[in-house]
Amino acid sequence: MICENLGVNNLGHLTFAGVDTVELCEKYGTPLYVMDENRIRHNMRVYTGAMAKYFGENAGCLYASKACSFKRLYEIAREEGFGTDVVSSGEVYTALKAGFDLKKAFFHSNNKTDEDIAFAIDSGIGYFVCDNIEEVNAISEIATAKGVTQNILLRLTPGIDPHTYEAVNTGKVDSKFGSAIETNQAYEITKMTLSLPGIKLCGFHCHVGSQIFDSEIYMRSAEIMLSFIARVRNELGFTAEILDLGGGYGVRYIEANPYIDIDKNIKELAAFMKNTVSQLGIPMPTVYLEPGRSIVADAGITLYTAGTVKKIPGYKNYVSIDGGMADNPRYALYGSYYTVVDASRMNAECDMLCTLAGRCCESGDLIQENIRLPGDIKRGEKIAVLTTGAYNYSMSSNYNRLGKPPVVMIKDKEDYVAVKRETLEDIIRNDV
Ligand SMILES: *Cc1c(COP(=O)(O)O)cnc(C)c1O
Numbered sequence: 001m002i003c004e005n006l007g008v009n010n011l012g013h014l015t016f017a018g019v020d021t022v023e024l025c026e027k028y029g030t031p032l033y034v035m036d037e038n039r040i041r042h043n044m045r046v047y048t049g050a051m052a053k054y055f056g057e058n059a060g061c062l063y064a065s066k067a068c069s070f071k072r073l074y075e076i077a078r079e080e081g082f083g084t085d086v087v088s089s090g091e092v093y094t095a096l097k098a099g100f101d102l103k104k105a106f107f108h109s110n111n112k113t114d115e116d117i118a119f120a121i122d123s124g125i126g127y128f129v130c131d132n133i134e135e136v137n138a139i140s141e142i143a144t145a146k147g148v149t150q151n152i153l154l155r156l157t158p159g160i161d162p163h164t165y166e167a168v169n170t171g172k173v174d175s176k177f178g179s180a181i182e183t184n185q186a187y188e189i190t191k192m193t194l195s196l197p198g199i200k201l202c203g204f205h206c207h208v209g210s211q212i213f214d215s216e217i218y219m220r221s222a223e224i225m226l227s228f229i230a231r232v233r234n235e236l237g238f239t240a241e242i243l244d245l246g247g248g249y250g251v252r253y254i255e256a257n258p259y260i261d262i263d264k265n266i267k268e269l270a271a272f273m274k275n276t277v278s279q280l281g282i283p284m285p286t287v288y289l290e291p292g293r294s295i296v297a298d299a300g301i302t303l304y305t306a307g308t309v310k311k312i313p314g315y316k317n318y319v320s321i322d323g324g325m326a327d328n329p330r331y332a333l334y335g336s337y338y339t340v341v342d343a344s345r346m347n348a349e350c351d352m353l354c355t356l357a358g359r360c361c362e363s364g365d366l367i368q369e370n371i372r373l374p375g376d377i378k379r380g381e382k383i384a385v386l387t388t389g390a391y392n393y394s395m396s397s398n399y400n401r402l403g404k405p406p407v408v409m410i411k412d413k414e415d416y417v418a419v420k421r422e423t424l425e426d427i428i429r430n431d432v
Pocket of ligand 1: 064066067085108207209210211246247248249290291292293294390
């Protein structure tokens with residue numbers, strides 16, 4: 001199986017984190033997000049362990065909470081010594097309510113509103129990662145009016161195409177994110193930032209994309225960023241304290257995706273960066289990484305109940321489920337791959353090529369095409385979509401007035417509710 005927290009028990013049921021998934025469906029109903037707390041902690045420890053081992057004291061890990069954000073996750077991140085990335089007042093508020101120390105929070109996004117900025121400053125946000133000069137100006141004004149000095153980083157685009165999907169490509173020069181080094185805008189914005197009141201420039205950030213398997217990409221972007229740091233140190237007399245290299249390490253959605261050894265990648269990156277800073281004659285900045293997907297993706301699955309099985313002879317077979325794009329829009333958005341299994345009958349022969357269709361009134365509401373399930377699959381059987389811990393719950397909607405599924409966490413084989421199921425009353429909560 002694609003992750004070691006998956007298994008099959010003697011009833012032929014899928015197990016996840018050592019728990020029978022069919023029993024979970026009976027206990028909590030479907031659709032159901034299930035998350036493996038031990039796996040989240042394990043994934044976090046791989047990062048914190050490697051960063052401490054290879055970069056030493058001067059390094060840190062930030063959980064990119066947009067991958068999956070609810071109170072319990074900020075508690076886990078805090079307990080594991082992670083900082084966090086947030087991108088909205090909603091994420092700031094959730095972190096705050098979870099008792100997260102916002103000094104360790106970095107506020108991203110390409111367009112922070114004045115309200116976001118004011119709210120985050122009032123909440124004691126550690127850093128803003130500014131995307132462009134308008135944003136730097138806005139933060140400078142708001143911080144000055146509040147009589148505070150706000151720490152910021154500047155988001156730069158190193159100009160790297162990480163050869164992944166276009167839609168999640170963010171390090172290229174023409175990206176909507178950041179200021180490009182190549183066009184000299186990065187240099188100009190740095191110069192302007194250094195002259196503004198109410199803000200303290202602490203360093204630079206980049207994020208070249210997502211679902212990256214090639215560690216070369218991080219070395220190349222680190223090299224470009226460190227060269228830029230050397231240039232502004234020489235020409236502007238500014239020494240960056242922080243270099244944040246973003247997130248993006250890939251995960252296994254399907255068997256064809258490779259295993260990625262994060263520890264080894266970080267080891268190579270650290271050795272490369274130590275060599276680069278000594279060649280450039282600059283001090284090593286504090287290095288941050290911001291994993292999101294690689295922390296939570298394989299710590300999550302989604303469980304559904306099969307409904308209509310529609311066979312269109314000579315054309316296509318559909319298996320419909322009681323969820324869909326409202327709880328997982330990723331296939332509809334950008335054709336993401338997933339592994340789909342019949343959780344009720346893991347040992348049955350998967351002899352039917354089919355499409356897993358959602359229940360929303362939208363023909364694009366598919367979870368996956370060209371998958372294999374048992375040809376005699378029946379209404380009522382439980383279907384599991386694997387590796388859904390990232391960008392599923394956090395991207396979910398109430399389309400068709402569907403209530404969002406709950407998130408059930410498993411810790412040491414014990415299940416508990418981390419997010420409740422939305423009720424019909426929740427659906428009309430704001431209707432007047
Ligand atoms: C999305 C994002 C991340 C996390 O990316 P993953 O692919 O989930 O690891 C990190 N940093 C920034 C700025 C992001 O936008």
